[in-house]
Amino acid sequence: MDNRAIGVFDSGLGGLTAVRELRRLLPNENIVYFGDTGRVPYGSRGKEVIARYAHQDIRFLQSHDVKMIVCACGTVSSVLGKELSEEAALPSTGVLLPAAQAACARSTNGRIGIIGTAATIRSGALARAIRSIRPEARIFGNACPLLVPIAEAGLAKSDNVIAREAVAMYLEPLKKEGIDTLILGCTHFPLFYDLINEYFDYQVELVDSGREVARHVQAFLTTHDLLCDPAQQSQCKFYVSDDVEGFVPTAELFLGDTIGHRVSRVEVDTL
Amino acid sequence: MDNRAIGVFDSGLGGLTAVRELRRLLPNENIVYFGDTGRVPYGSRGKEVIARYAHQDIRFLQSHDVKMIVCACGTVSSVLGKELSEEAALPSTGVLLPAAQAACARSTNGRIGIIGTAATIRSGALARAIRSIRPEARIFGNACPLLVPIAEAGLAKSDNVIAREAVAMYLEPLKKEGIDTLILGCTHFPLFYDLINEYFDYQVELVDSGREVARHVQAFLTTHDLLCDPAQQSQCKFYVSDDVEGFVPTAELFLGDTIGHRVSRVEVDTL
Numbered sequence: 430m431d432n433r434a435i436g437v438f439d440s441g442l443g444g445l446t447a448v449r450e451l452r453r454l455l456p457n458e459n460i461v462y463f464g465d466t467g468r469v470p471y472g473s474r475g476k477e478v479i480a481r482y483a484h485q486d487i488r489f490l491q492s493h494d495v496k497m498i499v500c501a502c503g504t505v506s507s508v509l510g511k512e513l514s515e516e517a518a519l520p521s522t523g524v525l526l527p528a529a530q531a532a533c534a535r536s537t538n539g540r541i542g543i544i545g546t547a548a549t550i551r552s553g554a555l556a557r558a559i560r561s562i563r564p565e566a567r568i569f570g571n572a573c574p575l576l577v578p579i580a581e582a583g584l585a586k587s588d589n590v591i592a593r594e595a596v597a598m599y600l601e602p603l604k605k606e607g608i609d610t611l612i613l614g615c616t617h618f619p620l621f622y623d624l625i626n627e628y629f630d631y632q633v634e635l636v637d638s639g640r641e642v643a644r645h646v647q648a649f650l651t652t653h654d655l656l657c658d659p660a661q662q663s664q665c666k667f668y669v670s671d672d673v674e675g676f677v678p679t680a681e682l683f684l685g686d687t688i689g690h691r692v693s694r695v696e697v698d699t700l
Numbered sequence: 701m702d703n704r705a706i707g708v709f710d711s712g713l714g715g716l717t718a719v720r721e722l723r724r725l726l727p728n729e730n731i732v733y734f735g736d737t738g739r740v741p742y743g744s745r746g747k748e749v750i751a752r753y754a755h756q757d758i759r760f761l762q763s764h765d766v767k768m769i770v771c772a773c774g775t776v777s778s779v780l781g782k783e784l785s786e787e788a789a790l791p792s793t794g795v796l797l798p799a800a801q802a803a804c805a806r807s808t809n810g811r812i813g814i815i816g817t818a819a820t821i822r823s824g825a826l827a828r829a830i831r832s833i834r835p836e837a838r839i840f841g842n843a844c845p846l847l848v849p850i851a852e853a854g855l856a857k858s859d860n861v862i863a864r865e866a867v868a869m870y871l872e873p874l875k876k877e878g879i880d881t882l883i884l885g886c887t888h889f890p891l892f893y894d895l896i897n898e899y900f901d902y903q904v905e906l907v908d909s910g911r912e913v914a915r916h917v918q919a920f921l922t923t924h925d926l927l928c929d930p931a932q933q934s935q936c937k938f939y940v941s942d943d944v945e946g947f948v949p950t951a952e953l954f955l956g957d958t959i960g961h962r963v964s965r966v967e968v969d970t971l
């Protein structure tokens with residue numbers, strides 16, 4: 430048993446979709462969340478800058494005595510890979526492997542699509558993870574740089590023509606390839622769940638990387654006897670690197686719950 | 701006469717539209733450009749974070765012995781205001797006042813629209829600048845958070861449905877108000893020049909804040925005898941805080957010229 434919190438970080442708000450799933454699966458666990466809202470987005474940046482920012486994010490969570498670090502950012506998970514666990518010096522996971530495993534298990538025809546940020550697709554890490562499990566898989570990736578700002582602008586709705594057109598623009602090449610499974614390789618993308626399902630006429634399995642990482646965390650903590658005392662009253666604390674006021678309304682959209690006064694602003698770029 | 705360079709900074713690439721105009725008006729001048737591509741965009745962030753980043757950008761330009769600092773970022777110009785010149789301790793200008801002056805001079809009916817980032821519109825600084833010149837003016841502002849990422853994704857083209865829909869979404873309320881002049885209060889927006897003109901059937905005067913600040917710099921250097929030796933072979937140097945490779949292709953779109961090997965990466969977040 431371990432009553433310490435689970436540490437979760439993301440470039441901004443997207444990781445809150447993973448927090449939502451964690452709270453659903455593990456309602457008693459304490460969670461410390463850091464969203465680097467002062468430097469979001471990561472996915473359009475180069476590898477060195479992403480790695481530097483991620484190291485600072487990890488150091489921040491380490492300073493909170495967490496029992497596990499969850500990188501709920503598709504971009505960092507892709508770019509850092511194994512470095513993530515070496516850096517964390519704690520049990521840790523990115524969203525990459527859990528999503529790859531789920532996609533490989535669910536695909537029937539072995540034609541798997543991946544959408545993510547430019548950095549995620551460029552890294553090729555998710556494709557390598559899939560091939561390590563199903564070497565015969567055919568993988569089709571597409572970078573979707575506009576989906577993050579569209580989600581953060583609160584426009585990821587079925588009746589919004591910009592969101593619909595962006596989804597169509599990015600998914601058309603994958604539809605043509607006949608994929609039967611699509612990995613939402615960025616934790617912002619669950620906000621497009623309905624739009625993507627509608628685009629594919631509900632014929633494609635969607636793998637939500639935030640949901641899969643939450644399942645992985647549940648399994649890991651259970652196996653290693655690291656779950657908290659079930660009688661514990663759970664606490665969630667949120668930290669961001671930009672204004673708190675700008676964070677709360679959009680964050681609640683991603684978290685699917687109220688946040689209240691549990692948010693503090695911190696500076697991490699000097700860590 | 702002063703052969704030192706003009707220092708120009710922006711949150712990312714947008715300021716290059718001002719550099720383009722500076723080079724057109726002042727082809728002999730040396731220019732040092734800094735684009736904070738490792739932390740772009742600024743316009744969606746809170747005031748304190750924007751001010752902190754801007755101070756670091758200014759310190760970087762100061763370290764290059766420039767004769768004048770041009771803040772080619774609508775967001776910083778709006779948020780810092782007079783602090784900009786105090787901070788710079790050098791002749792300096794933002795894009796705010798030159799754009800306000802041009803709009804007041806060109807508007808016939810006194811109904812002036814402003815588009816910019818969320819931070820620019822929230823600050824109200826451009827509206828105050830207009831009212832200080834034309835107190836009777838009616839001012840209509842709208843924040844356009846998606847236009848920056850659409851421009852940076854290279855989609856700001858007349859035949860792109862996402863760009864067209866975004867322009868229509870943001871400009872419709874201003875059209876309804878019967879504006880005859882529109883300030884493009886963000887140096888990314890000249891890339892939407894044709895799209896915006898088409899949306900208004902060429903019936904609205906567009907004020908390009910990058911072009912206006914270049915005119916202001918020309919007038920200032922001329923008046924204060926700070927122009928360079930006209931026989932000087934001009935040099936432009938570009939510095940960015942993210943990968944150089946990711947910068948060049950999109951930067952050339954904004955600059956309207958080739959950039960070649962004149963770009964270096966620097967870290968400014970520790971300044």
